Amino acid sequence: xxRAERTSIQDILITLVRMALGMVFIVASIDKIADPTAxxxxxxxxxxxxxxxxxxxxxxxxWIELLCGLGLVLGRFVRGSTLLALVMLTVFTIAVLSxxxxxxxxxxxxxxxxxxxxxxxxxxxxxxxxxxxxxxxxWCRSRIAPTLERFxxxxxxxxxxxx
Amino acid sequence: xxVFSKTALAEAATIVGAATILGFVFxxxxxxxxxxxxPAATTSTAEHTITSRFLTFEEARAxxxxxxxxxxxxxHAYDFSLGHIAGAVNVPLHDFDTTxxxxxxxxxxxxxxVYCDGEECNSSVxxxxxxxxxxxxNVNVYFGGWYDWRAHNQPTEP
Numbered sequence: 159x160x161r162a163e164r165t166s167i168q169d170i171l172i173t174l175v176r177m178a179l180g181m182v183f184i185v186a187s188i189d190k191i192a193d194p195t196a197x198x199x200x201x202x203x204x205x206x207x208x209x210x211x212x213x214x215x216x217x218x219x220x221w222i223e224l225l226c227g228l229g230l231v232l233g234r235f236v237r238g239s240t241l242l243a244l245v246m247l248t249v250f251t252i253a254v255l256s257x258x259x260x261x262x263x264x265x266x267x268x269x270x271x272x273x274x275x276x277x278x279x280x281x282x283x284x285x286x287x288x289x290x291x292x293x294x295x296x297w298c299r300s301r302i303a304p305t306l307e308r309f310x311x312x313x314x315x316x317x318x319x320x321x
Numbered sequence: 322x323x324v325f326s327k328t329a330l331a332e333a334a335t336i337v338g339a340a341t342i343l344g345f346v347f348x349x350x351x352x353x354x355x356x357x358x359x360p361a362a363t364t365s366t367a368e369h370t371i372t373s374r375f376l377t378f379e380e381a382r383a384x385x386x387x388x389x390x391x392x393x394x395x396x397h398a399y400d401f402s403l404g405h406i407a408g409a410v411n412v413p414l415h416d417f418d419t420t421x422x423x424x425x426x427x428x429x430x431x432x433x434x435v436y437c438d439g440e441e442c443n444s445s446v447x448x449x450x451x452x453x454x455x456x457x458x459n460v461n462v463y464f465g466g467w468y469d470w471r472a473h474n475q476p477t478e479p
Binding site: 191193194195198199203213214216217218219220221222224225226229235237238239240241242260261262263264265277 | 326328329330331332333334335336337339340341343344345347348353354355415437438441442443444446447
């Protein structure tokens with residue numbers, strides 16, 4: 159009984175963490191989707207990719223963030239969403255570290271695309287590290303956490319049993 | 322390998338595929354990003370950033386020596402006080418909201434040249450975008466900036 163209760167609390171916590179991470183990705187995607195050109199400019203500010211590839215990134219990446227975020231919030235494609243979140247956060251963190259290492263004074267382009275908002279700093283590395291920890295936690299525990307898929311599966315099984 | 326299960330990879334590939342389709346369909350329908358037809362069609366900050374003209378050292382020097390342009394230094398006030406291009410005005414990007422009213426006396430078609438430290442900073446490009454948004458039609462970015470200007474032994478202050 160105690161074990162079951164503990165698992166239940168863990169389930170709730172993991173679900174909350176998963177939904178919080180999902181919300182972060184959804185919020186981060188909105189400004190980028192609304193203005194892909196501004197996001198492309200933010201990307202080129204990192205001096206890693208030129209304008210052309212940056213524009214392609216700006217076309218697709220925000221939608222990956224949005225779909226991942228929705229997946230994490232709704233509990234659909236949780237494994238794939240978490241895997242992508244891990245990859246994206248790792249790449250973002252490397253880009254931020256690289257920019258800080260080179261002493262670039264640029265805007266982050268993470269949530270807002272306003273040029274003088276969110277100047278890049280070490281706080282961003284800390285924030286990304288925290289989000290990465292959340293992703294790892296979800297990745298390790300997503301098998302036990304309740305998801306929409308699991309709920310639908312249970313509903314379907316219950317319906318079949320009745321029949 | 323269990324860590325990268327087929328399910329996770331298949332789901333990730335599905336998301337990336339769907340995102341690619343959605344991204345291109347959305348930008349195609351709305352005429353944004355790669356499908357932008359005309360710079361004048363939108364008024365976003367980045368449009369202005371991209372349409373800003375980047376000056377070479379020679380071009381910046383010519384404008385400076387002819388006195389045809391107003392040079393704007395987008396760095397912090399402290400950096401500006403240590404040294405800047407002769408005749409330049411300090412408009413720190415971080416304090417733009419408080420400092421930009423002083424630009425109201427400048428005609429909107431006046432030639433402006435914005436600069437910061439050099440290639441390691443982006444504040445000149447960002448300031449140029451903000452100036453465009455406030456109606457300045459001839460904003461140029463001297464990307465070589467303060468380092469490049471000093472390296473060529475050009476007039477500086479103080």
